[in-house]
Amino acid sequence: MVLDDAAIRRSLMRIAHEVVERSEDPSRIYLVGIPNGGVPLARQLAVDLARVADLRPPLGILDTTLYRDDLTRTGERPPLRRTEMPGAVDDQVVILVEDVVNTGRTIRAAMDALMDFGRPRAVQVVALVDRGHRELPIKIDYVGKNIPTNTRETVELRGTEGGLSGPLEVVILTEHGAERS
Amino acid sequence: MNRILLRGGRLLDPAGERDGPGDVLIENGRIAAVDADIRADDAEVIDAAGRWVAPGFVDLHTHLREPGHEYKEDIASGGRAAVAGGFTAVACMANTNPVNDDPSVTDYILDRGHQDSPARVYPIAAATRGLRGEIMTEMDALVRAGAVAFSDDGATIMDSGVMRRVLEYSRLAGVPIVVHAEDRTLVGNGVVNEGAVSTRIGLPGNPAIAEAVMVARDLMLAELTGAHLHVAHVSTAGAVDLIRAARGRGVHVTAEVTPHHLVLTDEATAGYDTNTKVAPPLRSLADRNACRAALCEGTLDAIATDHAPHAEHEKDVEFTAAPPGLIGFETAFAVVLDLVRSGELEPLELVRRLSTEPARILGQLGGSLAVDAPADVVVLDPAAEWTYDPAKGYSKSRNSPWSGKTLTGRVIATFVAGRLVYSEERGVLFP
């Protein structure tokens, strides 16, 4: 385990402070969680923003599957996940929330998807974990923790009660699926 | 003339009620001797150990397509396919172009048969002119020309009045009237057996009752007229029951069943393979089993292939648009051997239904290994496994549901009038 629930909460609270500090107009903030891991993180961030600056930003969920660039290269099509955007993103400062950013391809897909919901004033990215093996020119605006890994490993946000329920944790799994200490 | 000795086979001669080891000596086109241990020093000896030696098969019901549809088959190719399947004589239906409703066409077919076909060819002439079901043909002239029976086959005579006259008049000719008994109004647009399978796969159903209704009519008319009715390719339990009952009343009726109706069911049509489209259609398991039982008990007298070649472009269409029929010569023996393997039929009885009975129905020689009989003989290996590839067969067409299938039971050699016309090793031996 590299981050436990308390560490995740501390990171998000810090990010909430940074978001408020760096926003010219906090009333335009529009949070969007990328399923699955980004969704609980975006929710927590919304709670933190309310605490820190009494903000009540819209909170959307945006599935990127239909925008993936590898769909016709893989075998079976991945299951779709929920998309739920509470309103247009025109002139909003959209903050995409993702659990783990690595190649940047999911963020690219999310930005494309986002454009189908309007023309945001700006798009920023929150990553709880940045692994750093970027394959596209994608910049992370708010990072919880930089975790250097090799490409054969995977980094996973998971709930201690299965799926994403219960207290959260971030773990590194080796290519054999074992947890790296 | 050379002499051939078939040595050490299992002799199956239904006409002589013989089933046991022995030798057969062929001389001058005839069977010269049948005995336990024949010594013939100058004869060509063929080792038949482990094999069956039987009278050549006689096919009551085939379509040789000549004249007129030579792109599907002709008498030469059909005759070659026949002997490769162990058939030494085949009766061919009249639905050629022109229709065999005139002695000149009968002459032509016989002539081609003599010249081109290694198997004997027996023309069946049309019962009505142009197969139109209206005016009967010149039966006396046709029989004198060599017709062995009359039939409109698939163009079932729907007019009961015409059918009555055809049956009555046929007594003058003394040959059977062969019927494809299906009431066309009940068949409708049906292309597969009506039942659970047609309901599932959504193809229009042809009900079993369409056959029984017509068989009932024809049996009553045969009873009335005293004519010889031969029911072709019986496929339903209903028709079997009617035939059994009529025969009990003394009606002069004979009947045949095809290898495909004995072995396949309508389940075979579920993949929409047009090579499983036949008329009458492949039926339910219950119907198929009734036909098997009827063949074993003798209600159905003979096995006939209804060899019906069609070109690939004709079959490679929608199921409803494809012409019905399959090619049957080269697979028949292996397919019907199923009845022996299942224990339903003794080998001798199988040969009786492939050879002796059809010859008797047609009133022709054959179906016998008696001394002095024409040496139409087949040597069979009931255990040989082989994979059927119609492209390597002798028919011009390839429409077989057994294509690519591994079959058990093979024709090793076929003799017609004492002449080796087919051997498994060398193929058809006919100029």
Added chain:
Amino acid sequence: MIGRDLLGIEDLDRGDIERILETAEHMLEVGRREVKKVPTLRGRTIVNLFFEPSTRTSTSFEIAGKRLSADVVNFSPASSSISKHESILDTARTLDAMDPDAVIVRHGVAGVPKRIADRLKAPVINAGDGAHEHPTQALLDLMTVMQAKGRIDGLSVAIVGDVVHSRVARSNIFGFLKMGAEVRVAGPPTMIPAAVETLGVKAYTSLSEALAGADVVMMLRIQLERLAGSLFPSVREYTATFGLDREKLRYAREDAIVMHPGPVNRGVELSHDLADERPSVILDQVRNGVALRMAVLYLLAGQPLAGERRGSW
């Protein structure tokens, strides 16, 4: 899991159906967006091969394909290969040479989509073959019922009308049974196949008995021109015995919904008001149709080709 083609509901299992329905629910959301288009199948070609005209179904597939950014090509060869001397093989070969990523086939004869699928590298989606199957229609019907009832398991479904000629009936019978519903069919005895109960349904010749306790009433379209006078005596008698109006609907459960694959013969199998208003869900069926077909295309179209096809038949 769902195979490479979608030829019939008979080939699917419950898990396959659930996966398609779940995917379709997500596709509905795409249809609600202002920009109703996602780039999923960009650069992919989908061929609508309709041997039999059907504006509704081909349009629904076309919209579905376009919402996924595929190029959709409509191809309507002569309806009978006999008339054009072009065999199914020729058609399949011609198409294969164009390298489509999916081929949607509608044909008036059962089995043609399967025969084409046997010869084609691309996945084949059956858009209705004769009286055999119309799988996407049944799937969208299941989706509609799921939305209206929240479940399919345990429901009673009555399918009314010309069952013998109906691919919609067959696919729905397979689909609802696999999903755990009870299915009854009703219609004039001339329109109910004698062997229909071998499919696992119960057959009725009385509309009121078939409807008793039904949660879903599915009315089938009657082909008036072709059948009046042969399979039933007259339209008047058909409407009186098997046409549905609000009064007869009372035989069904109070909360029953009414479905129809369209287009409706108004005043024949369905009264005018029932064709438009609740409890009819006919427009939901149409809307769900696009999403469902998007789901099917998403799951099947343009998958990497797994080597050579099954070969010839």
